[in-house]
Amino acid sequence: MQDGPALAVEDLWQVFGADAASVFKSVHAERASASATAEALKAKGLIPAVRGVSFDVAPGELFVVMGLSGSGKSTLIRSISRLVEPTSGRILLEGEDILAANTRRMTELRRSTIGMVFQHFGLFPHMTVIDNVAFPLKVGGMSRAERHAKARPILEMVGLTGRDDAYPRELSGGQRQRVGIARSLAGDCSVWFLDEPFSALDPLIRRQLQDEFLDIRKRLNTTIVFITHDIAEALKLADRIAIMRDGEIVQIGTPAEIVLKPVDDYVRDFARDVARGRHAKVGSVMRADTGGIGPDDPGLTPEMTLEDALASCMTLYEPVPVRDASGTLLGVVHPGDLAAALQADSA
């Protein structure tokens, strides 16, 4: 495989409304910024649902897109997978410009490269569990025995054994989404889109499925674009998070960056209810100069969460050293910084 990003999105626009493409072209040419274009489009009665979005996803990365309802997350993922035709922009999937792909090539890509999981599962009501899962193989022309043989281990992996012949209506919500996940994996996809896969489930089941999802992810090592409106879910799962507002991405960063260095109030609002200590790492408040280290060494490492670090420095007031696994000194942390970082949002 090539070394570049698994998925690269460049200046993607999705505008809804009559004659969107040509109006967009004329409007966009005259204006400098994305927001100016968006305003002009809205003035003409069009809906700019995705506005000049760009980002890269590295191979094997879990990229989470987060935003309030109506911010354009689903539209973004739907235009990337070409369920709706993007108005403008470029999408490179493993180096291939998929907006240039014809219908046949798209079908091929969907069978072999792209997998997708839907918020309300999108299961075929008239098919049994195993037929649902084996459907991508069926349309690819695989024989019945073969595709069932291939679907069974996948069902096992998502924790659904023995329900092969059940119909979707006979399953609980959590079980249905397991089927949805299994189906999206049947084609051995290397890029995996999930649109709020756990939002329709109750909290307990959601947490359980998140854990299982991380497990599956470890095993398969696919590139993932995951959509959610739940900050806790985003922080728990993500390698990087993109925050969307009104069709634009306002910030892209690691969970710690999002929590500790929100670029504006919109992002800060998301992080408000989050126990920051659990997501930010010691590394984010560490200082490089090693002067003034106190006598105590509570054994901090850069990967430690702030919460744990603070717990072990409760009684200390002087800077403490941070070392890696082999004991090499990397920097220092002032216990005051730890407390300040945890309280930053209440300011």
Place this chain on the structure above:
Amino acid sequence: MTEATAPERSALPLTPGLTAALLTLLVGALCLLLQPYAPWLIAYPAGWTLPATEWVGGGLETILNTIKPTVRWFSWAISFPMSWANWVLAGAPWALVIGTITAIGWHLGGWRMALLGLVGFGFVLLSGYWRESMNTLSLVVVSVPLAMLLGGAIGLLANEVPRLRNPLQVALDAMQTVPTFAYLTPLLLLFGFGPVVGLVASAIYAAPPMARNVMLGLERVEPEVKEAGIMSGATRLQQLMLVEIPAAGRQIMVGVNQCLMAALSMVIIAAVIGGFDDIGWEVLLTMRKAQFGQALLAGLVIVTFAIVIDRMSARLALERERFDPRVSWALFGVGVATAAVLALTGTATPPDGIFAGAADAVDQTLGTFTAANGTALDAIKNGAMFYGLLPLRIGLDEAVLPFTWGFQWTQSMSLWLFAAGALAAMAATLTGRAMTGVHVLIGVGILETGVANLPWPFVLVAAAALAWSSVGPRFAVVTVLLLGTILVSGLWERALLSLYLSGSAVAACALVGGALGLLAAVSKPAWAILRPLCDMLQTIPLFVFLIPVLMFFQIGEFSAFLAICAYAIVPMIRYTREGLVTTPPEMLEAATASGATRAQIMWDVRLPYAAPTVLLGLNQTILYAFAMLVIAALIGTTGLGQSIYLALGQADVGLGVSAGAAMAILAFIADRLVQGFAEDRRRVLGLS
């Protein structure tokens, strides 16, 4: 002209609705006043008409003759499956057919459906109409797949090409509002006499419900399910065949059920063409010979067919239970074995009817009954005619004669009537209900003149006014244009006659059906009785309604009126009840808590809330009445229905199609008007 000035004198705000009503009133009054000097205001002069029917006829005949060779070829091709189906069904031993139906019944719905099949077809066998029934069934068996293909193709096309959606919808609407007989005339010209006409007519007639349900079903497949199909890498064809159509299965099966019923209904109606020894023909024949016992028996066979087919195919659209297929095979086996035994013992021919005695008895009883109660029956009929229908038709001024009413209607009586109307209108206006006042006056005017003698400018203005206040100015223009077409094509008089008969039937249905619906809403036992009755009436093919009314009231307008009412009353009952029982409970509780009595709740809460639903019921009733109006032409009506029927007899395409189109226009306008008012009510209630 006190009546016209009275409402204007008050300082009430002139709403658009009131303006329209006043304008209508003014035109009506002017027409009445000017009538002695300008008779053309009442009767549209023949000299002003265009020979539209001839043009239509000429044009159509040219077209039809051009495509005739192709069509004849099609007719030739289709005659093969038809004769095969006929050969199989009519040729197969009856035991085998009954065994198969019972087995299918078991497969679809367990012992209930198996029993229904067995008893139903057993009755058909014993009625002595086995051969005729199988002829009918073989037509249905061939026409339904055709209709399903045609309807499915239209539905898919509309689904795949969104731009075609609206035009196709309009075409489907038209296919269903054009009266049934009107189909037959051009087909007759194309295919010549014979069963193929019935076959093709029923395939065309039964296609729209299929198409509609396919469209609806595909549209209702959850978007995520469709997208999951796409994202699984299915081609468009695979998406359709493997995902969307199966996922829409239930709705499509509803379409199959409606398609079957429509096909059966049309196959039976097509019997009027004759030339095929089917059960519909049998009904017609016995009816013409006044053998009502036999006609009733044949009618019952049709009803049995309809019920068996309807109930069994309705199971297709339900959640399917799985029934042991071995039982199906066993039932089928029993059929085969019985057939074999009968064949070996040489008794395989279907038995003669065992109900012939019963039919005769019915005839005799009927004879004695009508002999004994003839005066009473005549009194009912004449009463309804002289004091109800006739005044509506030709107005009090002509209908009130010494011979019937005991006195002669005079000029001064007219004046008194108008004066009374004006007083009532004035009273209504002074108490703030100017609209009611104007309506009263218009009503009085119509009563005096009679629907069939209404001045045409008045009808045009009134229709436009209604269209304006119900839908909007554009529809008012459309209405005037469409009605104008009828006017200049010389079908106006007949259209008014049709309007009068269906109008009085609809009015009767609205009153009686509304009352029954009310009763059904407040009393559970009443609904328990009415509900199966409604189900039954809706399953019966139109034709059969004619038999009982003929038995008691002979041929004539009153019988037609009754038949129309019997068929068209069902939606009124159903929708009225539906509207009343679906009032949200919290509204009722709030009313009760405010101290309203039951009657007050009914009047002030439930009825207003039910109004939109009741209006939709009325809309259905109107469409049903128009559908039946044409069938009722068989037993003596005047108007468009009669023209269509006559055109069929004379193979006059121009007249048949024009009259059919005129009827469709009336139905279309009525439909939109009532829908518009219903929509209005819904908006007022915040329901849409």
